[in-house]
Amino acid sequence: MNNFRSSFQKLVQYPSAVAGIFVVFALVFVAAYAMITIPYTEAVRLWRGGEEVWYQNPRFAAPAWINYFSSKQYSESFAVNTKDGQMTKTVTPGNEGISTFDMAYEFDYSYDVYPQDLILYVTTTYKEKQPFISVELLTPDERTIRIGNFSVSNEFTYRFSQDEKLLTKLRADEVIPALFSLPGSDQPLKGKYKLIITGTTFEPDSDLNVEFVSHGQVFGWAGTDHARRDLVLPLLWGVPVALAFGLIASMGTSILTMVIAAIGAWYAGWVDELIQRITEVNLVLPFYALLIMIGTFYSRSIWVILGATIILSIFTGSIKAYRAIFIQVKESMYIEAAKAYGASSPRIIFLYLIPRMIPLLIPSLVQSVPAFVFLEASLAVIGLGDPVLPTWGKIIQDANSNGALYKGYYYWVLEPAMLLMITGLAFAFLGFALDRVFNPKLRDV
Amino acid sequence: MNAAPEKLLHIKNLVLHFKTTNGSVQAVDGVDFDLDSNRAVVILGESGCGKTSLSKALLRLLPRNVDKYSGHVYLQGTDVMTLDNEEYRQNVRWVGMSLVPQAAMNSLNPVLRVGDQVAEPAMVHLGLSKVDAYKLVYKMFQHVGVPADFVERYPFELSGGMRQRVALAMALVTSPSLIVLDEPTSALDLLTQANIMNVLKRIKHELGTSFILITHDIATSSELADEVAIMYAGQIVETGDAKDFFPAPLHPYSQMLMASVPRLRTDSDPMFITGQPPSLMNPPKGCRFAARCPYRFEKCSEEPPVFQKANRKVKCWLHA
Numbered sequence: 001m002n003n004f005r006s007s008f009q010k011l012v013q014y015p016s017a018v019a020g021i022f023v024v025f026a027l028v029f030v031a032a033y034a035m036i037t038i039p040y041t042e043a044v045r046l047w048r049g050g051e052e053v054w055y056q057n058p059r060f061a062a063p064a065w066i067n068y069f070s071s072k073q074y075s076e077s078f079a080v081n082t083k084d085g086q087m088t089k090t091v092t093p094g095n096e097g098i099s100t101f102d103m104a105y106e107f108d109y110s111y112d113v114y115p116q117d118l119i120l121y122v123t124t125t126y127k128e129k130q131p132f133i134s135v136e137l138l139t140p141d142e143r144t145i146r147i148g149n150f151s152v153s154n155e156f157t158y159r160f161s162q163d164e165k166l167l168t169k170l171r172a173d174e175v176i177p178a179l180f181s182l183p184g185s186d187q188p189l190k191g192k193y194k195l196i197i198t199g200t201t202f203e204p205d206s207d208l209n210v211e212f213v214s215h216g217q218v219f220g221w222a223g224t225d226h227a228r229r230d231l232v233l234p235l236l237w238g239v240p241v242a243l244a245f246g247l248i249a250s251m252g253t254s255i256l257t258m259v260i261a262a263i264g265a266w267y268a269g270w271v272d273e274l275i276q277r278i279t280e281v282n283l284v285l286p287f288y289a290l291l292i293m294i295g296t297f298y299s300r301s302i303w304v305i306l307g308a309t310i311i312l313s314i315f316t317g318s319i320k321a322y323r324a325i326f327i328q329v330k331e332s333m334y335i336e337a338a339k340a341y342g343a344s345s346p347r348i349i350f351l352y353l354i355p356r357m358i359p360l361l362i363p364s365l366v367q368s369v370p371a372f373v374f375l376e377a378s379l380a381v382i383g384l385g386d387p388v389l390p391t392w393g394k395i396i397q398d399a400n401s402n403g404a405l406y407k408g409y410y411y412w413v414l415e416p417a418m419l420l421m422i423t424g425l426a427f428a429f430l431g432f433a434l435d436r437v438f439n440p441k442l443r444d445v
Numbered sequence: 446m447n448a449a450p451e452k453l454l455h456i457k458n459l460v461l462h463f464k465t466t467n468g469s470v471q472a473v474d475g476v477d478f479d480l481d482s483n484r485a486v487v488i489l490g491e492s493g494c495g496k497t498s499l500s501k502a503l504l505r506l507l508p509r510n511v512d513k514y515s516g517h518v519y520l521q522g523t524d525v526m527t528l529d530n531e532e533y534r535q536n537v538r539w540v541g542m543s544l545v546p547q548a549a550m551n552s553l554n555p556v557l558r559v560g561d562q563v564a565e566p567a568m569v570h571l572g573l574s575k576v577d578a579y580k581l582v583y584k585m586f587q588h589v590g591v592p593a594d595f596v597e598r599y600p601f602e603l604s605g606g607m608r609q610r611v612a613l614a615m616a617l618v619t620s621p622s623l624i625v626l627d628e629p630t631s632a633l634d635l636l637t638q639a640n641i642m643n644v645l646k647r648i649k650h651e652l653g654t655s656f657i658l659i660t661h662d663i664a665t666s667s668e669l670a671d672e673v674a675i676m677y678a679g680q681i682v683e684t685g686d687a688k689d690f691f692p693a694p695l696h697p698y699s700q701m702l703m704a705s706v707p708r709l710r711t712d713s714d715p716m717f718i719t720g721q722p723p724s725l726m727n728p729p730k731g732c733r734f735a736a737r738c739p740y741r742f743e744k745c746s747e748e749p750p751v752f753q754k755a756n757r758k759v760k761c762w763l764h765a
Contacts, residue, residue: 268509337552340504341566341615342538355556 010437017433023426031240043237047229047390054228058116058215060402062411063223063231074217075111081121081211089209101133101199101208109140110190114176116215118160120197122152123209129202133210136198137179140191145170145179152208223411225395226402234390235415241391242373242423245306249372252310254318254365261319262353265326266345275319282315291375295384302386305379309372318364322357329356359438367431370424377420392416452519453622453655454480454542459516461495461502469512470725472498474679476516477751480672482622485649485656487666487687489702490676494722496659497547499676500627503657504544505533521622539566542623543616545609548632552612553600560596563615570619578618585614588651589644606637610644617648625657630665642668663706667691675699678722678733685757695759698734732762 011017038046046053056079067073080086082103092100124131135147135158147166150158160166161175172178180188199208222231264275294308329335330353338348379385380393381400399405399412461473472495480486490496501507505525507514518525520541525533543566546552554562563585564578573581583593589610600608609629616624626645630638646669648654660666670687675696683696694700704716720737723729729736735745744762752764 333546333548333551334554336506337544337546337612337615338554340506340538340544340546341619342534342540342569343565344534344569347569351557352554355554358556 007437011433014433014436016429020426020428020430020433023422024430027239027243027423027426030236031243034236035240038233038237043233043390044388046233047237048388049229050227054224054230055119055121056213057219057224057228057230058217059224059226059228060407060409060412061116061215061217061219061224062409063221063415064218065221066218066411072112073110074113075109075115075214077115077214077216077219078107079211079213080105082209083211087210087212097202097204099201099204099206101197101201103197103199103208103210104194105212106192106194107214108191109180109188109193111217112188113217114180114188115217116161117176118179119213119215120156120158120160121211121213122150122156122158123211124152124154124156124201124206126154126201126203126206131199131201131206131208133197133199133208136196138194138196139179140189140193141182222415223409225398225412227398231395231412231415234392234395235419237390238392238395238416238419241302241386241389242376242420245302245376246369246373246423246427249306249309249313249375250365250368253313253372254361254368256310256314257316257319258322258354258357258361259349260314261322262326262349262357264319265323265330266349266353272323275315276323279315279319282312283317285312287312291379292382292384295379300384300387302376302389305376305384305386309375325357325360326353329353363431363435363438366427366434369427369431373423373427374420377416392420452479453482453484453521454657455517455519456503457517457519459499459502459518460513461498461507461511462513463498463508464510464512465726468726471679471728472725473502474725474728476676476679476681478674478681478684480623480655480657482655483649483653484671485645485658485669486672486674486684487658487660487670488674488676488681489661489663489666491661491702491722493725494676495679495725496661496676497627498679500544500625500657500659503625504538504542505530506544535570539570539616539619539621541621542625543619543621545612545616545624545626545629547627553608555600557599558596559598559600559603559611562600563596563611563618566615567618581618582614585618586611588617588648589614590640605633606640609633609637609641613641613644613648617652617654620652621654623655623657625659627659628661629658630660630662638662638665639668645669663703675702678728679725680733680760682734682761683757683759685759689755689757695754695757695764696734696761697738697740697763732760 056077058077061077062074064076082089087103087105090102092102094100120135122133130151130153132149132151134149137145137147139145147160148163150156160179163175167175170178177186182189195212197210201208220230220232222235224230260275264272290312291305291308295305298304335348335352338352343352376391377393377396380391381396383397385391385394385397393416395416396413399409404410404412456476456478459473459476463470463472476499478486488496488499502514503518516526520537525537525541528536553559560579560582563582564575567573567578567581568575579596582596586593586595591607591610591614595603595607603611613629630641633641642665645656649656649669656669658666658669667687673685673687673690674681675683675698677698683690683694683699685695690699691703694703701716701718705718707715718737723733723736730748731746732738732749735741738745740763742762749760749762751758751760754764
């Protein structure tokens with residue numbers, strides 16, 4: 001324990017190590033947060049969900065914070081409805097079961113770039129006679145634009161941009177810009193707009209609810225992708241996936257490599273020969289190509305890929321490096337002494353040989369984490385990512401297949417790339433510092 | 446079985462040959478000797494005469510290139526040579542006999558606390574819990590004169606003498622009836638050597654342990670020895686009681702070996718034996734010492750048998 005504390009004290013003398021530790025802890029915290037707030041099944045449901053889950057979001061929207069860095073203000077997205085009270089709703093009962101619904105929503109529009117679309121989702125309950133609504137938009141300059149009158153079924157969707165009649169009425173090329181600017185001007189008119197919906201139902205039990213959605217140009221913390229999915233989800237969930245893959249793969253690989261090298265070195269003879277021949281064969285096999293084959297023909301499940309990664313990474317050059325040191329350590333007097341007092345072979349391997357290698361193991365273990373994180377991401381980029389899990393690599397793959405960089409959706413690629421880079425750097429910083437802490441000690445002993 | 450039950454250790458025709466690219470090295474070539482309990486035997490000889498190989502043969506710590514390993518080693522009446530490796534490991538090592546290896550200072554695991562290391566044989570062989578094993582460790586540390594608080598230390602925090610004592614404590618912890626000490630005091634200063642010898646004497650007195658002390662330090666070993674065995678070229682050439690041997694060695698090699706011990710404050714130069722021990726790869730026929738022996742005569746070209754002389758044994762035609 002003292003040893004551990006003194007190592008830690010030496011470690012925190014390196015600023016890079018402190019930064020690395022901080023980032024690694026932050027990542028672990030985010031991973032825990034992601035898994036607690038969005039349980040696995042929920043994450044998978046959202047990630048695989050289509051229009052019915054994500055209808056409130058715009059497509060290809062950049063994150064909202066780009067407005068702070070941009071001279072042009074991009075319109076933000078919002079979604080309000082009468083059920084949660086963000087839209088006012090007053091019901092006035094009349095004669096013969098007829099009720100009048102007055103619904104309104106006032107919003108501030110102070111953007112330079114028009115929203116992608118405005119949509120009304122109307123839900124009603126009725127038996128025979130369909131309710132009726134009329135929609136108006138009140139502009140800051142006191143104009144009232146009549147959007148239209150509709151007879152609504154149980155579920156009725158109205159997209160402002162798709163309405164040809166409205167387009168004709170506005171005498172413009174596009175609906176949305178025409179709504180948010182003065183007639184004849186191409187400059188947006190900033191100020192308070194008010195959407196007024198007046199509904200009439202003809203049956204006593206009828207109800208009428210409206211959800212008003214604005215698909216802006218920017219959305220949330222991370223923006224959205226081609227399927228309107230909020231990128232916060234895969235970015236958050238990518239953390240536990242990346243950490244789990246990186247840590248399990250590097251720990252599994254390092255520890256198994258060490259144990260197998262120790263067993264080979266200790267028993268020598270045919271055991272050692274076998275391990276060495278397997279290693280030599282494995283060294284000439286193309287690792288990445290094998291993984292691609294497994295992903296293409298067998299399974300793209302992250303656990304299968306993880307298992308294959310570990311198995312293929314055990315028998316590599318490091319088994320030879322470890323073996324070389326073990327063979328040297330094996331001849332030490334204290335090993336012979338242990339043998340003399342009757343220690344069994346497993347006891348010597350695990351209590352005498354392997355502990356000698358721990359100072360070497362820890363830095364290399366930490367340093368190899370980013371390699372495995374990148375491996376998982378690169379497999380996802382070429383389309384061999386886990387089919388159900390949201391990961392960083394999957395974001396980049398989606399971005400790539402939707403031509404994100406060509407179309408200028410830089411956020412889509414940069415966000416996961418930044419996280420990958422930060423993760424890699426944090427583990428690398430920590431690994432280098434650990435190396436410096438542990439290796440002089442190795443020389444001392 | 447023709448075991449001698451009253452003997453603690455009875456070695457008969459023990460052979461250990463190593464294979465090399467140039468041929469077979471006959472490091473231990475037909476060694477016989479007996480040892481009673483609570484006795485200490487010193488095995489003396491020059492470097493390369495097979496002393497350490499003998500200790501390895503006794504504890505079956507064999508290197509990979511063993512060519513021939515045979516003979517009988519009766520420990521308390523059982524021929525341990527007939528046991529398989531696993532039985533040998535469980536029943537002989539540290540239970541029947543333990544070893545303080547050559548350069549015992551380096552025989553401690555640098556990454557384990559010495560307390561843990563001393564406790565380990567007790568836990569492995571006696572099946573003790575860690576707490577009970579540590580009680581034993583404290584007792585052993587007291588026997589060998591290591592302060593009790595040293596259990597927490599790592600080997601590199603101890604001096605050479607202390608490490609030697611820890612190695613000794615480790616050999617003692619399972620209370621074996623026989624301890625093989627392979628040059629326990631070489632590389633230590635004179636005071637520490639004397640100290641360790643006193644510790645060994647006390648242990649022998651208090652615990653009734655037998656020792657096989659392998660050394661070329663004749664002066665120090667004479668402190669402890671009850672019996673002496675002289676080894677030359679893989680064979681034991683003389684055995685006898687220490688109090689008979691030291692004043693009057695019988696074998697010419699023993700005499701010359703004793704004469705080569707430097708004496709304090711005398712004018713005479715210490716003697717040395719001209720020539721070198723024969724190559725064990727291809728030892729000469731007949732007496733192996735003949736080539737360097739000043740008393741050589743024609744009989745020496747035949748292998749001398751072991752002659753009993755009073756209670757001493759000597760392998761030399763001079764004593765026929």
